[in-house]
Amino acid sequence: MTTKPLALQNGASCVDGINEYTCKCVNEYSGKFCEVGPAVYLQTSPCQHNDCQNGICFVPANSKDYVCKCSPGFSGKHCEYLTRVHFGANDSYLALEPLKTRPSSNVTLHLRTTQKDGVLLYTGDSAHLAVELFMGRVRVSYDVGNYPVSNMFSYEMVNDGIWHTVELLTIKQNFTLRIDHGTARFIVNDGTNEYLQTTSPLYIGGLPREVAEEATKKWHLRDTGSFIGYLEGIYSCVVPPPPGCLERVYLNGRLKDLGSGQQHKVAPGCGGEETVRDQGQRGIQGVIIAAESEGPLVSGAPRVTQRPGGPAMDEQDCPHNTSIANEIQVHPPVLEETETPTEVEESGDEEAARVDPCENHKCRRGRCKPRRKADGAADYKCRCRTGWSGRLCDQAPTCRKEQFTEYYVENGCRSRRPIKNAICSGTCGSHCCKPRRTKQRQVRLICNDGTSYKKEIEIIRKCRCRRRCY
Incomplete structure (x- = not known):
């Protein structure tokens, strides 16, 4: 049996062992003899560990919490949603998930353009829905598979x-x-087919080349270019053209995150706004600076640079073919360092070797996976749970069951009564919204010649996100 050592400190007790002893510390003391006091953590800014994804962290006066000020085009509590974009080229487009047309579909677009012609929305193959600008008006071509195709124009320009x-x-x-x-x-595409059925993406603002060529051959569209937003000859580099801009796209009553689909030559915001960037290496808060502000660069203050397109720009640099014009960027302050490049590189390598990138990760609904950037810096990636998406796995799935009641039609025969069924609709990130539970129901079909027969059809009971899409 060992005796109690005299070295015990800070109210510690001795625990006997075999030819040895250990010290049991209290009040968060540590060390072999409990000689190390509790760690004292310095109070830091709330912005040091923030969740702002596309913007800057800002702490209002007399507040202990932060808010996210979003960069142009982004919205949401953490600036996680892309809701405003502009199209800067004739082949720009957005490709979203296929449009759900059962039992109905509702699309709302908020747009601004000076272009006479260009694609607004397109989906389908032979059966299709095409909405375009034609001579300044909105032209619609609607075909659920019934000949002839139904067309109409808007009264408004x-x-x-x-x-x-x-x-x-x-x-x-x-x-x-x-x-x-x-x-x-209103228009009606009258015939035997009742619904527009398509698995093609919903294109907004323009089309890929191969889809545009096919739509032109079938006369679905008159002009397959994007509504890039300016009239040739009336703008100069002093007065840059307003780009074709789209914001707040609603699909079936829900605001769509435009960043969830494929983007081609599309940029956030509408151009001309000020752009904020949280690039400070020492947790310095970004600021928003008006486009008109000018002044000398002060050491330690944010540096402001202006995109091409302002009054001081040369004629040969006219940005009519660029995707972003007249934007302001806020850069981090100039840091006055006395270390040599060699010292900085060596200290950075040592720090990278010690730091675990997943130690303070921000993955919400997923696992953190360490990785290395191209320059060798430590970084991590969030591997999301089934259905969740986003860079930080913070975008929840919207997969749900949507019920509808309609007659079941097959080979010219129809059910005696309307059948209540459902479809699985919503987003699941990179996964699929599929039925989780179904049941078989026997239905009697009545044909035009007076005959009838029974058939079992599948009724969807529940839906969920699945990794397998087949």
């Missing part, structure tokens, strides 16, 4: 450079167009 709201509603063979909450116009 929308290429005047101001914001307009375009509402598109499909209910079976019926299509409704309304602009700026005005008088609605």
